[in-house]
Amino acid sequence: MKAQGQAVDTTAAQPAPHAPFVVGAYAQGSIIMAHTYAIRHLVASHPTGFEINLQRQTTGAAPWHGWYKYPKIGMALTYYDFHNPILGYAFSASPYISKSFSRGAKHDFSFRLGAGLAYLTNPYNQETNHKNTIASSALNATLQFRFEYDYALTPHLGLLVGAGLNHYSNGATTKPNFGVNLPSVVLGLNYYEQRHPNLANGNAPAPEDVGKLFYNVSTSLGYKQRSEGDKQKYLVNSVTLAVGRRMNRKSNLLLGVEGFNDRSLKATLNDTTRAGLRQPDVKKAGVFIGHELLFGRLAFDSHLGFYVYAPYKSSTPYYERLGLKYHFTKLLFGAVDLKIHRGAADVIEFKVGAKL
Structure with missing residues (x-):
């Protein structure tokens, strides 16, 4: 007889007991x-x-x-x-x-x-x-x-x-x-309801995609305000291309490139640039390395990126991102990310994408 609360150690899938x-x-x-x-x-x-x-x-x-x-x-x-x-x-x-x-x-x-x-x-x-x-x-x-x-x-x-x-x-x-x-x-x-329920599938095999590459393509948008004095909300959007590898049962690693267009930076330049002077491009491009901690369809994202194209130096040369990602299907996913510059929030990104 199996002791209460002890996981079944078998590779065969067992019916899951009631989740109390x-x-x-x-x-x-x-x-x-x-x-x-x-x-x-x-x-x-x-x-x-x-x-x-x-x-x-x-x-x-x-x-x-x-x-x-x-x-x-x-x-x-x-x-x-x-x-x-x-x-x-x-x-x-x-x-x-x-x-x-x-x-x-x-x-x-x-x-x-x-x-x-x-x-x-x-x-x-x-x-x-x-x-x-x-x-x-x-x-x-x-x-x-x-x-x-x-x-x-x-x-x-x-x-x-x-x-x-x-x-x-x-x-x-x-x-x-x-x-x-x-x-x-x-x-x-x-x-x-039950402090020590019976547990099943304690030794479930690793998924078939461990060690395999995949590709992500996604786009995001968010809104931000420049200052207390300017009440307008400015659109911020991005496009991301990434290659990833399923490292084990719990983790993905990613390497990617992305482009950003923050329209609040254009408004700042319009306020500060002298008439007749050429304004730098406010668009930015970056490369990043990322990690996904996997819980079924849900993942906790963490990225560290570096700007490789940023004519207008409005922030640190690097950025961080923390977020939640959810796969609606094997192909389509959505995410909510917080983009950060040196510990200060830059924008909340609402993202949709596809895993290829």
């Missing part, structure tokens, strides 16, 4: 990190929050469940009170994945990573709220990472303590946008 739910309710206490001088006047308060989340324990329905030692996937609904009338309140919804480092009969030590959308009730307004330099739009992106330790109080009830970071930003879609980082401690309870 975990419901959590947590209190959070935070500080505002003064990551730039422009927000130091806002760091006096200590935000507090409350979170409700619904998780599901993977049990082997897809091969990647076993490759990652059966992570949990979930949705977190979070409320934050900044205890500052300038900042107001924040409401967010974040899908996430939680990967265990150590799991035993009565404990589970894990790392959680999530991304989603947040609504801030009191964004920057030049006339009525000019001191809120953190965010100038109500709708923002949120990122969350956290280390969690859950200890079983009963077969169905667990005590959770955690420490992590919550981040809110609109990715420079509007200005000012210095964003807010909230280092947080967490205390709460989890209710387990």
